[in-house]
Amino acid sequence: GQSLEQPSEVTAVEGAIVQINCTYQTSGFYGLSWYQQHDGGAPTFLSYNALDGLEETGRFSSFLSRSDSYGYLLLQELQMKDSASYFCAVRSLTGGGNKLTFGTGTQLKVEL
């Protein structure tokens, strides 16, 4: 099976940079995804790493290191609207890659 661990909560100030880590145990997977979810809302896709290295999308970047079983989401120039929960997710190689497993999520609080 797969398990993905994330810190439960992270707090940062507006304008700062914050990193949300995701460590995983899995026998193999296609890639690491990140989703954002505001309170009461649906998850929305942020980023995907199929290969090791950094992927940049505007203020958000995501990193993957398969050798270290580790990834992170980097949020720059934090804004109040970034206060939300962030989930990492992997799609396992087993079962045809049809099953997506999510981490337990990190609640980010952005303060003034």
Place this chain on the structure above:
Amino acid sequence: NAGVTQTPKFQVLKTGQSMTLQCAQDMNHEYMSWYRQDPGMGLRLIHYSVGAGITDQGEVPNGYNVSRSTTEDFPLRLLSAAPSQTSVYFCASSYESRGEEQYFGPGTRLTVT
């Protein structure tokens, strides 16, 4: 495009009742899935479908049934509701099963008393 739609938004059931949560997408996506989200436990896969007529179990399938008669629709049936099924249910779709981006519906908040 409406994207992924779910009905109802809220539902209260008594233990033992049955009901169907509706999910539809208008993006011609082959892959659809159902998740439940409980506090502190992230999203857990209930059932998924890789195309019309094809469904399979996810991580927590017990107590739920699905069918996929069309590409657009993927209803989730609760056979005999239990308090342990109190949760928020999300339907999601993607172009293919290995699609990078899953599109989620707005969710159904279900309470079983």
